Amino acid sequence: MPYPAQTDRTAIIQTAQVLIERDGVDQLALAQLAAALGIKAPSLYRHVASKTALLAAVNTLTSQQLFQAFDRALQAAPTLPAARLLAVFRAQRAFAQANPHCYALLFNTIAPAEQADEQMLEQLALPLQELIGRLAGPEHALAALRGALALVHGFVTLELNGQFRRGGDLGAAFEAAIAAYLAGWQPR
Amino acid sequence: MPYPAQTDRTAIIQTAQVLIERDGVDQLALAQLAAALGIKAPSLYRHVASKTALLAAVNTLTSQQLFQAFDRALQAAPTLPAARLLAVFRAQRAFAQANPHCYALLFNTIAPAEQADEQMLEQLALPLQELIGRLAGPEHALAALRGALALVHGFVTLELNGQFRRGGDLGAAFEAAIAAYLAGWQPR
DNA sequence: GTCTATATGCCGATAGAC
DNA sequence: GTCTATCGGCATATAGAC
Numbered sequence: 418m419p420y421p422a423q424t425d426r427t428a429i430i431q432t433a434q435v436l437i438e439r440d441g442v443d444q445l446a447l448a449q450l451a452a453a454l455g456i457k458a459p460s461l462y463r464h465v466a467s468k469t470a471l472l473a474a475v476n477t478l479t480s481q482q483l484f485q486a487f488d489r490a491l492q493a494a495p496t497l498p499a500a501r502l503l504a505v506f507r508a509q510r511a512f513a514q515a516n517p518h519c520y521a522l523l524f525n526t527i528a529p530a531e532q533a534d535e536q537m538l539e540q541l542a543l544p545l546q547e548l549i550g551r552l553a554g555p556e557h558a559l560a561a562l563r564g565a566l567a568l569v570h571g572f573v574t575l576e577l578n579g580q581f582r583r584g585g586d587l588g589a590a591f592e593a594a595i596a597a598y599l600a601g602w603q604p605r
Numbered sequence: 606m607p608y609p610a611q612t613d614r615t616a617i618i619q620t621a622q623v624l625i626e627r628d629g630v631d632q633l634a635l636a637q638l639a640a641a642l643g644i645k646a647p648s649l650y651r652h653v654a655s656k657t658a659l660l661a662a663v664n665t666l667t668s669q670q671l672f673q674a675f676d677r678a679l680q681a682a683p684t685l686p687a688a689r690l691l692a693v694f695r696a697q698r699a700f701a702q703a704n705p706h707c708y709a710l711l712f713n714t715i716a717p718a719e720q721a722d723e724q725m726l727e728q729l730a731l732p733l734q735e736l737i738g739r740l741a742g743p744e745h746a747l748a749a750l751r752g753a754l755a756l757v758h759g760f761v762t763l764e765l766n767g768q769f770r771r772g773g774d775l776g777a778a779f780e781a782a783i784a785a786y787l788a789g790w791q792p793r
Numbered sequence: 794g795t796c797t798a799t800a801t802g803c804c805g806a807t808a809g810a811c
Numbered sequence: 812g813t814c815t816a817t818c819g820g821c822a823t824a825t826a827g828a829c
């Protein structure tokens with residue numbers, strides 16, 4: 418065998434994710450990725466159809482990791498719905514801060530071709546919708562969940578992009594905003 | 606005059622904004638931009654230092670337009686603080702939907718070199734902080750404003766990127782989420 | 794001090810040999 | 812499955828015409 422298999426699709430995607438997180442998405446060159454795997458750039462095309470498909474696969478991997486982070490947070494959280502929701506939101510903020518480039522790639526992608534598998538994010542959403550339904554009422558569960566996801570995602574996005582430039586305790590603002598939002602959905 | 610000025614910095618930036626909004630940021634080629642202006646690509650470098658500087662200038666222009674949209678919304682809004690805030694948030698969502706690519710470029714940019722002038726966004730924030738302070742109390746104004754900006758920005762971002770895939774009335778969810786958030790900050 | 798013409802080097806992607 | 816060779820497109824820089 419003159420050219421033995423030196424890599425596979427999984428290794429390519431994992432290495433791409435590491436490089437993206439280290440240098441940013443637009444700094445990822447296929448030649449650099451191939452070099453990190455000990456091969457040449459054109460060989461990558463035997464495993465992934467295009468750079469766009471590669472980014473979509475990285476997004477799927479990232480969403481799997483985010484799902485696992487949510488799962489760990491839920492397992493360690495108390496039983497009250499509000500506490501469980503807060504644990505998940507904190508986990509999302511922590512994940513975004515630990516993996517800013519991959520987090521941005523996962524959610525800030527307008528092009529559908531680079532989006533992760535739909536199933537994955539669906540799995541993330543349904544348990545949260547049930548939890549928030551217990552606070553806001555089942556008929557408001559979807560709208561309340563969407564607002565909560567928006568609040569958390571918007572906060573970490575603005576935070577990561579340096580749009581909160583006037584100092585102060587951002588962690589405290591995050592907690593207070595979520596507390597206010599959840600309180601606002603509960604009937605008085 | 607053999608080579609009369611065919612363009613200037615303002616025309617370049619405006620045309621770049623139009624092309625970005627039409628095709629997306631990463632589809633913007635300087636050769637294409639120059640062709641749209643009736644000149645050749647290298648001539649652009651007499652007006653802008655680099656593509657990064659050009660994108661920063663586009664961001665500044667976009668933030669000016671967003672500021673004007675906020676101003677128009679405030680002039681047409683009633684006097685109650687909650688109503689004025691809602692008018693601004695609606696204007697932000699409408700602006701994002703009308704200019705999705707430029708909106709994303711303005712806020713989803715990690716690289717500081719491509720960010721708009723700080724002054725501009727500061728001018729946007731201060732009147733809103735005063736308004737929300739009247740609901741949540743002045744001592745909570747900054748945190749409450751940050752949460753509100755996060756909620757609105759996160760919602761329109763997820764909406765534009767197609768992350769709300771389960772149908773339903775997104776406009777109603779937007780309104781309900783903001784109402785809950787503002788209600789949650791008001792002392793009971 | 795405009796613009797045109799030209800050159801360099803990097804990137805994504807394809808074709809074909811082994 | 813990997814390689815070499817190559818293409819087209821891009822941002823960028825320089826030289827020079829007017």
